[in-house]
Amino acid sequence: MTGLSRRRVLGTSALTAGAALTAVSTASPASAATASADVVVIGGGLAGLTAARNLIAAGKSVILLEARDRVGGRVYNMPIGDGTTSEGGAEFIGPTQDRIAALATDMGVATFKTYNTGNNVYWRNGAKSTYAAGELPPDPDLADLFPALQQLGTIAASEITPGRPWTAAKAEEYDSQSFYTWSRANTTTDGARVLLDEFISSSLSVRSKDVSLLYVLNYIASAGNEGNYGTIDRLINVAGGAQESRFVGGSALVPLKLAAKLGRVVKYSAPARKVTVASGKVTVVADGITVTAKRVIVAMAPAMAAKIDFEPALPASRAQLMQRYPMGSVAKFVAVYDTPFWRADGLTGQAVSDIGPIDATFDNSPPDASQGILMGFVSQSNMRKLDSASSADFAKACLGSFVKYFGAKAASPKQTAFQRWDNELWSGGGPVGVAASGVLTEFGQALAQPTGLIHWAGTETSDYWTGYMDGAVRSGERVAKEVAAQL
Numbered sequence: 001m002t003g004l005s006r007r008r009v010l011g012t013s014a015l016t017a018g019a020a021l022t023a024v025s026t027a028s029p030a031s032a033a034t035a036s037a038d039v040v041v042i043g044g045g046l047a048g049l050t051a052a053r054n055l056i057a058a059g060k061s062v063i064l065l066e067a068r069d070r071v072g073g074r075v076y077n078m079p080i081g082d083g084t085t086s087e088g089g090a091e092f093i094g095p096t097q098d099r100i101a102a103l104a105t106d107m108g109v110a111t112f113k114t115y116n117t118g119n120n121v122y123w124r125n126g127a128k129s130t131y132a133a134g135e136l137p138p139d140p141d142l143a144d145l146f147p148a149l150q151q152l153g154t155i156a157a158s159e160i161t162p163g164r165p166w167t168a169a170k171a172e173e174y175d176s177q178s179f180y181t182w183s184r185a186n187t188t189t190d191g192a193r194v195l196l197d198e199f200i201s202s203s204l205s206v207r208s209k210d211v212s213l214l215y216v217l218n219y220i221a222s223a224g225n226e227g228n229y230g231t232i233d234r235l236i237n238v239a240g241g242a243q244e245s246r247f248v249g250g251s252a253l254v255p256l257k258l259a260a261k262l263g264r265v266v267k268y269s270a271p272a273r274k275v276t277v278a279s280g281k282v283t284v285v286a287d288g289i290t291v292t293a294k295r296v297i298v299a300m301a302p303a304m305a306a307k308i309d310f311e312p313a314l315p316a317s318r319a320q321l322m323q324r325y326p327m328g329s330v331a332k333f334v335a336v337y338d339t340p341f342w343r344a345d346g347l348t349g350q351a352v353s354d355i356g357p358i359d360a361t362f363d364n365s366p367p368d369a370s371q372g373i374l375m376g377f378v379s380q381s382n383m384r385k386l387d388s389a390s391s392a393d394f395a396k397a398c399l400g401s402f403v404k405y406f407g408a409k410a411a412s413p414k415q416t417a418f419q420r421w422d423n424e425l426w427s428g429g430g431p432v433g434v435a436a437s438g439v440l441t442e443f444g445q446a447l448a449q450p451t452g453l454i455h456w457a458g459t460e461t462s463d464y465w466t467g468y469m470d471g472a473v474r475s476g477e478r479v480a481k482e483v484a485a486q487l
Contacts, residue, residue, distance in 0.1 A: 033289065037061040038487055040284050040293040042272045042308070045073025046469055047457040048299030049258045050103065050476025051483075052265060058484045063293070064262065065286045067271035067426045071259040074430050075469060077252035080417040086334050086364070086373065087250045088419030090431060090469050094242040095234065096225040097470035099477065100254070104247065107257040111245040115363040116238045118343065121351035121405045124194065128404065133348050134239060141191030148187050148196065153232045156220040162230060163463025165218035166444045175214035175441040182213045194354045199236065202352075202360040204434050204467070205328025205379040215435045222466045230464070238350070242468065248367065251469065271426070274309040275454065282453050295483050299457040299476065301433045302447070303327055304426065310454075318451055321443035324436070325460065327429025329383040331420040333358065333376045333398040335413035340365045340372030342406045349374060351405040356382030358401035374402055374410065383422060394418060432467035433460045448478075455479050 039055055041048045044066030052062045070076075078088035093100055093111060104111070119130035122137040131137045136145065159168045168174065183196040200208040200216070223230035223242065234241050247253065259266050270286040275296055282296040298305050302325035313319065340363060342349050349363025358376030365373045376398060378386065386394055395416045402410035421430040435444070448461040457479040462471030 034292070035063055035289060036292045037063045038293060039063075039295050039297060039483055040065065040282065040291045041297045041299055042275075042284065042286075043073065043297075043299035043458070044068070044071040044255070044259065044266060044268075045299060045458070046075060046100070046103075046255055046472035047459065047476040047479075048073075048297065049255055049262065049266075050473050051297050051299060051457055051480045052262055053258060054477060054480035055484060056262070056265070058480070060484060060487060062265055063291050064266045065270045065272050065284065065289070065291070066266060066268050069269050070256075071266065071268075072252050072255040073472075074421070074427055075252050075255055076419065077250040078417055078419050080334060080336060081415040082336070085250060085252075086336075086375075086417055087252065088332050088417075089252075089421070091246060091251050091364075092243045093247065093251075093469070094244040095240060096223075096228045097242070097465055097468065098225055099473040100468075100470040103258070103473050104254050107254050107261075109251075109253045109257065110248040112248055112367045114238050114243055114246055115340075115343070115365065116348055116350075118346045118348045120348050121361075123351060123353035123355070123405060124191065125354065130347070133350065134237065137191075137195075137352075139191045141189045142195065143192070144187045144189055145192035145195055148183065148192060149232050151186060152217065152220060156217045157229055157231070160217050160221040162218065162222045162224070163448075163466070164444075165214050165221070166441045168214070168217075171214060171441050174217060175212050175438055177213050178209050178437055179211050179213050179216045180208040183208060195352070198352055198354070198359060201379045202377060203235070205330035205377070205383070205429070205431060206434055207380045210380075210436060211434050212437045212440060214440050218440070219466065222462070222464050222471070225464050243362070246364070254469075272308055274311065276311045277453050280453075294487060295453050295455060297455045297457055297479050297483060299479070301325070301327060301427070301458055301460060303428055303433055305456075314451055314454075315446075317443055317446040318449075321439070321446045324439045324443060325433040327422070327427065327433055328431065329380055329387075329422045330430050331378040331383055331386075331394075331418050331422075333378060333395070333416065333418040334364065335374050335399060335402060335410065335416050337372035337374070337409070337413050340369055341409050342372070342374075343369075345407070347406065349406075353401070353405065356401070357386060357397045358382075361402070361405060371414075374406065376401060378418075383420075387420070387423065391418075394420075448475075450482065455483055 038060040041064040076089040077085035080086040221230045223235040274285040302322045306322035351361040361376045364375040457475040459471035465471040
């Protein structure tokens, strides 16, 4: 159950190439007062970059507007203070994630296996125990965990169409309850409930009370591709699952290299402020540039798209969807050591806990183990409790969790770094927008449905691997075909 996350951090001298590439790709800020193209793309994450790339390959002219001074969105290599970087956002890749795999191959970014040898750490009720990677903790209070997981997987496989959960025969029933209420109705042991809550916390960075059961069922069903239906095992596992591999040099190298290939198509530090549709064309006003186009692609999380002023106003179904699709609260924390000392103790570096601030961890050391890196997630209410903490207090609290799980050696890292996503202006949280009870059945169809000349992309709109890098790439491919067919 410690395969309950999907993001990794990498701190190695090999990443200096990634840092250099960042400097190259952000050196061309938006400066032109006006411009025109067949398509204007808003958002320089994997979805927007993929859409731009595919439209250009189809012979269309494109301008991409990115609010930040970098591309990648929620895919980000953060500096860790020693001249290298470490992934502060999305990070893992696993089986059936073939679209991000193909893009990474095209960009020349290789992968390597996540460290998964030894025992995982289980912290519950103030006590530490260990268990073999790939197994469940040896806790007698987990008797009904496996039946509950089986039931979830069966419903997802037999009743949910990935990307269209509102079409299920029992959609209203599933969408009328939170994952919390379902888990309490279908388990009796505290241990099972703790790990089901942790599944939601580590995957979505929200409490189980905050997310619809229908959303979770679709999330499970989406963990596959057209030839492989989604499963819980694939979603939560390391070996054979979504956390199986990591990117050499960090996942951010994929969008950075793609942006470098697109060149001056990408306009940096150009947040879109207003989208006007009139006389059969679209005008996008952004900081430093105004672009006129035949179509616009908004490749942003729904909550972030709500920051744009649309004229005329969007239909209520789309506008109110954006009001109801918030981001989770999450930060990623890393501590860097001379060696991955936990390996000598027979530990994988993976931990799952019933308390915070860090409730899930991974070994994110470089492939050659030239230094040791522990990564931990601070999620949901644990994150909100630390939102106003100083950097020193935040690091102290996180290191306290590492010491509990991995011993006194964890107290003295060479350096630490973290990324607080809910304090990030152009993300507002992470890793993905989520839907509370009642949202998908009422507003879900508006996620990917075009609004006249406005088209929508982003991992939240993907049928498969929604919430993952693979889902973002898929959405970019889908929307590029959609727009090209209309031009």
